[in-house]
Amino acid sequence: MGRKNVGSNQKKKIRLLLVGNPNAGKSSLFNELTGLNQQVGNFPGVTVEKKSGNAKIAEHLSAEVIDLPGTYSLSPRSEDERVTFDYLNQKRPDNKEEIIVVIADASNLRRNLLLCSQLIDLNLPVILALNMMDIVQKNKQSIDIKYLSETLSIPVVPMNARLGKGITELKANITKFARKDRPPFISIIEGEKPIDNAQRRNQRIREIVAKAVTAEGEMKVNDLTRKLDAILTHKVWGYAIFLFILFLIFQAVFSWSEFPMQMIEEGFLFFGNFVAESLPPGVLNDLLVDGIIAGLGGIIIFIPQIAALFAFISILEDTGYLSRISFMMDGLLKKFGLNGRSIIPLLSGAACAVPAIMSARTISNKKERLLTIFITPLISCSARIPVYTLIIALIIPAEASIGIFNLQGIVMMALYLFGFLAAIGTSFFMKFFVKTNESSHFIMEMPIYRAPRWKNVGYTIVNKVKVFLFEAGKIIIAISIILWILSSYGPGDSFEKIDEKYASGLLEPNINNETMEEQRASAKLQASYAGQLGKFIEPAIKPLGFDWKIGISIITSFAAREVFVGTMATIYSVGDADNTTSLKEKMNQAKDPVTGEKIYTKATGYSLLIFYAFALQCMATVAIVARETASWKWPVIQIIYMGALAYFASLITYNLFS
Amino acid sequence: MSNFIHLSEAKKGDFVRIESIDNEKLSVQLLCMGCMVGEIAHIEQIAPLGDPMMISIDGSLLSLRKSDAREVIVSQLKK
Numbered sequence: 001m002g003r004k005n006v007g008s009n010q011k012k013k014i015r016l017l018l019v020g021n022p023n024a025g026k027s028s029l030f031n032e033l034t035g036l037n038q039q040v041g042n043f044p045g046v047t048v049e050k051k052s053g054n055a056k057i058a059e060h061l062s063a064e065v066i067d068l069p070g071t072y073s074l075s076p077r078s079e080d081e082r083v084t085f086d087y088l089n090q091k092r093p094d095n096k097e098e099i100i101v102v103i104a105d106a107s108n109l110r111r112n113l114l115l116c117s118q119l120i121d122l123n124l125p126v127i128l129a130l131n132m133m134d135i136v137q138k139n140k141q142s143i144d145i146k147y148l149s150e151t152l153s154i155p156v157v158p159m160n161a162r163l164g165k166g167i168t169e170l171k172a173n174i175t176k177f178a179r180k181d182r183p184p185f186i187s188i189i190e191g192e193k194p195i196d197n198a199q200r201r202n203q204r205i206r207e208i209v210a211k212a213v214t215a216e217g218e219m220k221v222n223d224l225t226r227k228l229d230a231i232l233t234h235k236v237w238g239y240a241i242f243l244f245i246l247f248l249i250f251q252a253v254f255s256w257s258e259f260p261m262q263m264i265e266e267g268f269l270f271f272g273n274f275v276a277e278s279l280p281p282g283v284l285n286d287l288l289v290d291g292i293i294a295g296l297g298g299i300i301i302f303i304p305q306i307a308a309l310f311a312f313i314s315i316l317e318d319t320g321y322l323s324r325i326s327f328m329m330d331g332l333l334k335k336f337g338l339n340g341r342s343i344i345p346l347l348s349g350a351a352c353a354v355p356a357i358m359s360a361r362t363i364s365n366k367k368e369r370l371l372t373i374f375i376t377p378l379i380s381c382s383a384r385i386p387v388y389t390l391i392i393a394l395i396i397p398a399e400a401s402i403g404i405f406n407l408q409g410i411v412m413m414a415l416y417l418f419g420f421l422a423a424i425g426t427s428f429f430m431k432f433f434v435k436t437n438e439s440s441h442f443i444m445e446m447p448i449y450r451a452p453r454w455k456n457v458g459y460t461i462v463n464k465v466k467v468f469l470f471e472a473g474k475i476i477i478a479i480s481i482i483l484w485i486l487s488s489y490g491p492g493d494s495f496e497k498i499d500e501k502y503a504s505g506l507l508e509p510n511i512n513n514e515t516m517e518e519q520r521a522s523a524k525l526q527a528s529y530a531g532q533l534g535k536f537i538e539p540a541i542k543p544l545g546f547d548w549k550i551g552i553s554i555i556t557s558f559a560a561r562e563v564f565v566g567t568m569a570t571i572y573s574v575g576d577a578d579n580t581t582s583l584k585e586k587m588n589q590a591k592d593p594v595t596g597e598k599i600y601t602k603a604t605g606y607s608l609l610i611f612y613a614f615a616l617q618c619m620a621t622v623a624i625v626a627r628e629t630a631s632w633k634w635p636v637i638q639i640i641y642m643g644a645l646a647y648f649a650s651l652i653t654y655n656l657f658s
Numbered sequence: 659m660s661n662f663i664h665l666s667e668a669k670k671g672d673f674v675r676i677e678s679i680d681n682e683k684l685s686v687q688l689l690c691m692g693c694m695v696g697e698i699a700h701i702e703q704i705a706p707l708g709d710p711m712m713i714s715i716d717g718s719l720l721s722l723r724k725s726d727a728r729e730v731i732v733s734q735l736k737k
């Protein structure tokens with residue numbers, strides 16, 4: 001290891017910055033170079049933060065590759081463009097040699113060359129990668145690469161980043177890259193207005209492109225795109241198709257996923273029992289089976305649903321349809337203080353609020369961006385699915401229906417609808433309070449339609465599920481352990497007292513052994529630290545129909561909502577001798593010790609559903625909002641607002657149903 | 659001579675030539691996205707609610723609101 005071949009084998013490492021217009025294929029090229037799987041999508045503004053990876057360029061040359069958000073020019077208009085602008089301007093301490101690879105969509109050469117010309121005039125080391133050459137060919141055009149390279153005095157490489165064509169040539173050009181003096185692209189005029197400068201630039205670009213591109217026909221929009229747009233943005237069909245797609249997603253998530261979910265659930269019960277039997281009984285066994293396996297199992301069964309959700313969103317994005325939804329919804333959303341671009345955060349918020357909130361960076365108007373960030377967590381995210389599913393199954397019989405519609409499905413759909421209505425309602429109300437003097441625009445490039453790349457969709461699913469599992473898994477394991485400790489031990493000698501009481505057999509003499517064991521366990525749980533905590537907040541949540549056990553779950557859910565299921569599993573299995581019954585059955589059998597009534601009545605169930613629909617119980621969201629708004633003010637307002645909304649909506653719901 | 663109108667008044671299917679853009683900030687932004695004086699634009703779609711509109715210039719599609727299109731002066735061309 002380490003030092004062989006010193007001298008003969010000097011390794012050099014440089015830095016490659018991938019810069020270009022949005023949707024030109026920067027992340028596709030990044031993936032080809034680094035072997036990583038950065039998100040790629042047929043939508044301007046997929047990448048909103050800087051990402052880096054490593055690539056081998058030649059035998060002794062490697063590179064740190066930086067994928068940057070797309071930008072149309074060097075005057076940033078939105079936060080994602082600013083990331084690129086700042087990175088280009090930043091001085092980096094390591095003084096690595098840097099080369100800027102400008103990725104240009106060759107089928108839109110004129111527009112894409114503007115940024116390149118600006119970089120040339122900053123006297124930066126530039127290589128031009130002409131991407132999407134397959135489309136140029138399909139349009140029966142050809143580009144004179146040699147002419148372009150000579151006129152611009154920079155290396156020009158034709159490529160197809162989607163298929164990985166031209167990568168070798170690009171690497172060769174990087175390896176032999178040498179800085180040389182170039183004439184400026186346009187002459188410098190002191191004190192020139194930006195618009196005049198851009199005009200002159202474009203004049204020159206036009207002349208160059210006219211010579212470089214030979215076209216048999218005139219440039220025109222791809223026919224398929226035109227035909228699809230006529231239907232997909234049609235004033236009747238457009239909306240009908242959008243609603244149908246939403247319905248389809250709903251079906252996929254809530255009906256088609258049922259079968260794989262059942263298999264996972266059964267697998268976990270089996271696994272839990274297996275572990276419980278193979279390990280010697282005791283503290284470790286309980287923690288493993290009741291806390292961790294039950295908690296993780298509660299989450300893993302939702303993988304099919306989450307995968308289905310991400311698959312659909314990824315397909316919508318990869319085809320180019322997502323930008324059409326923005327186009328159709330802008331007119332409506334602007335009445336609510338939002339922007340057509342807000343549709344991306346709002347839709348992807350159904351999967352997870354964290355990336356959704358980041359994608360709001362593409363909204364240039366500060367007020368619209370802030371409103372979008374503020375309301376996105378009200379959209380029911382995938383972490384609510386476990387909670388909704390468990391409670392709905394608990395309070396509504398599977399066969400209940402209204403007309404031909406299954407009641408469970410209707411309630412689920414209603415929860416999503418409430419979330420959405422609360423979101424846009426909040427925005428409508430907030431738009432009067434948040435002030436801005438920026439004007440509002442919706443100027444957006446509409447990409448041509450493309451067939452989705454299934455490999456890409458597959459990667460997205462795997463990546464997202466992985467993140468979900470690991471992030472949620474970490475929190476669940478940590479909370480399970482803490483909770484298990486807190487519910488297995490109590491302050492002072494409270495536990496011994498309970499044992500004594502039961503041991504002396506003074507309580508109701510003619511009770512059978514099993515019932516007594518159960519009573520003893522529940523008395524202990526109540527006396528434990530966790531029980532005390534739940535009891536402490538019980539008065540506050542009693543009006544919503546929640547008991548102290550639900551109280552414990554609400555507290556732990558502040559880390560992340562999906563912890564609810566694990567917490568319930570832990571609470572209901574501490575002291576449960578055999579783990580044969582599922583959590584649902586245990587909760588179903590739960591009775592109020594005083595009145596003997598069922599705890600999970602319709603009223604309590606509906607109230608709990610509404611609470612989870614509205615409350616901001618997700619630390620990751622709080623953190624991302626703080627980062628994106630660069631202040632703690634907004635996350636704090638958000639927590640209080642959503643908390644109050646959840647509390648009062650639950651209060652009303654509970655009273656309505658009881 | 660051809661008659662000048664605002665881009666916002668153009669109908670679906672029209673071909674227009676961009677003559678001037680009044681708002682300077684807007685004109686820089688539009689220019690960076692390929693929409694500049696002298697270009698020929700085709701009105702591709704008008705969103706169902708009457709706003710925004712989708713135009714094509716030089717083979718690429720751009721959507722913009724009527725409020726911004728009002729600042730763009732165009733001349734109508736024969737179809």
Ligand SMILES: Nc1nc2c(ncn2[C@@H]2O[C@H](COP(=O)(O)OP(=O)(O)OP(=O)(O)O)[C@@H](O)[C@H]2O)c(=O)[nH]1
Binds near residue numbers: 026040047070134159
């Ligand atoms: N036909 C064709 N499509 C390509 C090519 N390169 C990329 N694409 C597609 O173009 C779309 C955009 O690719 P990305 O790599 O996400 O583009 P990007 O520049 O990173 O985009 P932003 O992050 O949004 O700025 C995707 O649908 C790609 O599959 C190419 O050479 N030919």
Ligand SMILES: [Mg+2]
Binds near residue numbers: 069070
């Ligand atoms: Mg990208």
